[in-house]
Amino acid sequence: MTTSGELVSPLDGIVLDRASPVPLYYQVAQYLERAIESGALSPGSRFENEIQLADRLGLSRPTMRRAMQHLVDKGLLVRRRGIGTRVVSPTVRRSLELTSLHDDLSRDGQRPGTKLLSLSEVPATAKVALALGLPAGAQVVEIVRLRSAMDQPIAKMTNHLPLGLIDLTATNLERQGLYEVIRSSGIRLHSATQVIGARVASAAEARLLGETRGAAVLTMQRTTYDDSGAVIEYGNHIYAASRYSFQLSLLAG
Amino acid sequence: MTTSGELVSPLDGIVLDRASPVPLYYQVAQYLERAIESGALSPGSRFENEIQLADRLGLSRPTMRRAMQHLVDKGLLVRRRGIGTRVVSPTVRRSLELTSLHDDLSRDGQRPGTKLLSLSEVPATAKVALALGLPAGAQVVEIVRLRSAMDQPIAKMTNHLPLGLIDLTATNLERQGLYEVIRSSGIRLHSATQVIGARVASAAEARLLGETRGAAVLTMQRTTYDDSGAVIEYGNHIYAASRYSFQLSLLAG
DNA sequence: CAGTGGTCTAGACCACACC
DNA sequence: GTGTGGTCTAGACCACTGT
Known part of the structure; x- marks a missing residue:
């Protein structure tokens, strides 16, 4: 010392x-x-x-x-x-020490967990097609997950990816987390943009997240790019605001 | 080309x-x-x-x-x-091109404006004292501002600073923005941490921001440090979620 | 003044990707 | 192989800070 x-x-x-x-x-x-x-x-x-x-x-x-x-x-x-x-x-x-492309949950003894609700191939909605740079109606991979901490639901996470980019299976998604799967398939991530907002939860969302009617939720949309500028993933997530907040740090420049 | x-x-x-x-x-x-x-x-x-x-x-x-x-x-x-x-x-x-320590509002033709609601010297609440690293009840500078875009209110911003660090006057706050005033007083900013959350607006907040009862607001607390590790400023802000969201970009690494 | 970091040079050798 | 960026060296001079 x-x-x-x-x-x-x-x-x-x-x-x-x-x-x-x-x-x-x-x-x-x-x-x-x-x-x-x-x-x-x-x-x-x-x-x-x-x-x-x-x-x-x-x-x-x-x-x-x-x-x-x-x-x-x-x-x-x-x-x-x-x-x-x-x-x-x-x-x-x-x-x-905070901040990353990933979740900030996995610190302390929060017992974080992720449950895969669905993994399927669906036609892209207009918004998803726009984000991924695909024609409307193109087939994309859709992942829906429920994130929890201390056995309480925290967030519903919905991701869409172009077909064929990555070999996604239920098993490796439950083991590794989406970003690790993407990296280990040899893709060089470059950057991501996020939009963070808030709104009142719908009845179904409130039920899923264990919130009361009229509760506020945090919303986050993220688009992730690789080195070549291609969109790798578009995510649309909602978080129970009573039990979750985003922490981030900035360096002055 | x-x-x-x-x-x-x-x-x-x-x-x-x-x-x-x-x-x-x-x-x-x-x-x-x-x-x-x-x-x-x-x-x-x-x-x-x-x-x-x-x-x-x-x-x-x-x-x-x-x-x-x-x-x-x-x-x-x-x-x-x-x-x-x-x-x-x-x-x-x-x-x-997004992201900075500052607001993201000043792009496009959004006609951003800031109105100083109050500038005063007050005893620190427990939370403010903790954030600034001062004893509870110490005198601090309090700034309350209303941020607007296109003549509609967007955010209520409350900042607390240690006494005597910076020469804050109503005139230079209305001209320059808080961070510019801080920089031009010779302080070297180092970093800041932010916590972004959401909740339902109180009746008074909804009225101030032009929102309906029960509307969601985004909340942001920020602590700003200088080179030596001293806290320069603690901010506690609420944003009308129906008209504002945070945009930020991240580089992988 | 002496001491610090900031910039710049002109080389060298190596690891990796593609042919 | 050939060509690329990645690392490393051993100097030099300058700008800023505090004595």
């Missing part, structure tokens, strides 16, 4: 493997990240300058800089010319 | 200014970004390799790489080893 503001040499225990396929800058970045998360480097502790750090490891300065820049981009380090490099405060760090 | 897949040399008109304080890699990145956004580089067009591009501009390869990496991080370019560099499709690009 170090005290705040102290000058530290944060790389004492590291062993670099120059034969590894993992890049050196990444080995260093991961080591630093673990040291920061574990609290071995306390908030506000100041690093030695990058040239000394590079020398200690027998690395060139650009390689050392790249490792540190990786952590700056992640929000874990702050660097200022003429001043030095410092670790951001743990409050901020915790707030940055 | 180029055709899809064509090999292009995307730097023909660029003039570099080596005397400028703007870094060379950034001048190149900005030129490329403008060329992409303007459509001069069409979707899927493939770049010359980075060594040739660097040579054309009299730059070293690392500098050219840095410019391109900047656009990869922004989601505008995709690079693959052994293949080359390509411009992402315009559909994906448009979807990436």
